[in-house]
Amino acid sequence: MTTHKVEQLIIATVGFFWCFLMWFSTAAFSPSIADHYGLSIAALGLLASSALWMAPIGRIIAGWAADRFGAPRTFAVILAVCGAVSIASGFTTDYTELFIERVIVAIAGISFVVGIQHVAQWFDADEIGTAEGLYAGTGNVGAGVGALLLPRIFGVDYQTAFILLGVVALGLAAWYLIRGEAARDAATSAGTAKEAGDWRGAVFVWSRYIAIALMLAYAMSFGLEIAMNSWLPGYFDKGFHAQIAALGFTSVAGVQVAAGTFAAVQSFMASLFRPFSGFMSDTFQRKNWTPLPIVAKTLPYAPRLHWLGIALILIVVAMLALTLAGLAGFLPGSIVALVALGLFISFGTGGTFALVPLLFPERPGVAAGFIGGVSCAGGIVYPLIFSGGANIHMGYAYTAIFLFIPFVLFFFWAARYERSPAEHGIGEFKPVSE
Amino acid sequence: MAQQAIEKTERDGWYKYGVGVLFAEMGIALCVCGYSLYMAFAGLGGFPGK
Numbered sequence: 001m002t003t004h005k006v007e008q009l010i011i012a013t014v015g016f017f018w019c020f021l022m023w024f025s026t027a028a029f030s031p032s033i034a035d036h037y038g039l040s041i042a043a044l045g046l047l048a049s050s051a052l053w054m055a056p057i058g059r060i061i062a063g064w065a066a067d068r069f070g071a072p073r074t075f076a077v078i079l080a081v082c083g084a085v086s087i088a089s090g091f092t093t094d095y096t097e098l099f100i101e102r103v104i105v106a107i108a109g110i111s112f113v114v115g116i117q118h119v120a121q122w123f124d125a126d127e128i129g130t131a132e133g134l135y136a137g138t139g140n141v142g143a144g145v146g147a148l149l150l151p152r153i154f155g156v157d158y159q160t161a162f163i164l165l166g167v168v169a170l171g172l173a174a175w176y177l178i179r180g181e182a183a184r185d186a187a188t189s190a191g192t193a194k195e196a197g198d199w200r201g202a203v204f205v206w207s208r209y210i211a212i213a214l215m216l217a218y219a220m221s222f223g224l225e226i227a228m229n230s231w232l233p234g235y236f237d238k239g240f241h242a243q244i245a246a247l248g249f250t251s252v253a254g255v256q257v258a259a260g261t262f263a264a265v266q267s268f269m270a271s272l273f274r275p276f277s278g279f280m281s282d283t284f285q286r287k288n289w290t291p292l293p294i295v296a297k298t299l300p301y302a303p304r305l306h307w308l309g310i311a312l313i314l315i316v317v318a319m320l321a322l323t324l325a326g327l328a329g330f331l332p333g334s335i336v337a338l339v340a341l342g343l344f345i346s347f348g349t350g351g352t353f354a355l356v357p358l359l360f361p362e363r364p365g366v367a368a369g370f371i372g373g374v375s376c377a378g379g380i381v382y383p384l385i386f387s388g389g390a391n392i393h394m395g396y397a398y399t400a401i402f403l404f405i406p407f408v409l410f411f412f413w414a415a416r417y418e419r420s421p422a423e424h425g426i427g428e429f430k431p432v433s434e
Numbered sequence: 435m436a437q438q439a440i441e442k443t444e445r446d447g448w449y450k451y452g453v454g455v456l457f458a459e460m461g462i463a464l465c466v467c468g469y470s471l472y473m474a475f476a477g478l479g480g481f482p483g484k
Contacts, residue, residue, distance in 0.1 A: 006448045127446065127452075130449065130453065130456065133456065134452055134455060134456060137456070137459060138455075138459065141459075247474065247475060247477045248477030249477065257474075257479055258474050261470045261471070261473070264470065265467045265471065268467055269463055269467060271463075272459045272460060272462060272463030273459075273460055275452075275455070275456035275459055276459075276460055278456075279453060332475075335471060339467065
């Protein structure tokens, strides 16, 4: 079959966009579902959090499956299963059944690592940042589009929305299976599948210091992004209630709209600037910029490590700025810090996955699964820290000082090797092929 | 290596279109954020409702 890497990029991006749309469609209709079944606030929170349950372990398995069986087959199975269950959920009348079905549909979120692996198998090292950024950034917009458009198109008729989303997913599964090619050539595809057959290869990746450092970097960026998505509306409501009321939003619905607007700014910046971060990683590579101390300077991909290091430092700075603006009760300052945080988060997410396929070229799916999967735990952990302190504004500083600064220091330490950082890890574990 | 990368980028036609798309996405992000924040700070509403 004649194809082109851009066609493969488009297939992966459209598939991922639709998976993200399905992943967050439950949240988009949660008020309608709550109204239909008379759910309590606790039950609504459980429904909202269920979207994340499958991500950590599911992404690890999906990454391995992409290496072993090829991205097109793996992605098509995810689309088909989630699509079929989404259709079924449109006909369900029992809430327990609906809840279980929507948890299964949320598996769509694991498709991220499959597309990362697919794109990595097609694009060259010098353009991987832009290609992965376009894939991930454009696909991520599916979440925002879902929140923005689905309730406006379908109103409270979430059943029809779930059915149509599922039908389109089945069509995309067929398209992915027919037009998708696992890699640019048979040798690359076969080599990756062979490496994935050895389970010790997965343990090898998980035990490398640089893989752990990238996982923590992604937890600082994407993990923080999804944590903020759920945390920020409540934060602005409680932390800036008087200031929001002074803008004219005095009713509960009005405060919700204003707080939601401020929260959405972070999400939009983090998603839509992600391709730019991949482009910047490519630019650092082309210009051979290596400004940071300690971090390796002579590795073939050293400039990309420096770009990611800069992004991580900026995230820490923005988190501290968010606390300072909050303590000062200065709403515009908090919004500026939030816009900056969204931007720096995108630098971190784009910068991480511009590196992953280059560090582990023989196991891109396994590496993407580990880094993209475990880091999702941040989405569950950070809100607990944010809400745990006596002052609602201090949580960002606590997270930055006690978690993120150690993560950054570990990144610098793990990225200091001037030769094959992937050789350094916990134990002397090596797969048979090495 | 840096020189190789530049030559490769110039050879591949898709790259400039890819960069065009990513700049368009950045423009959309800035427009949506700017409009939403203007609406919110003017007390008129904002994303994602009225």
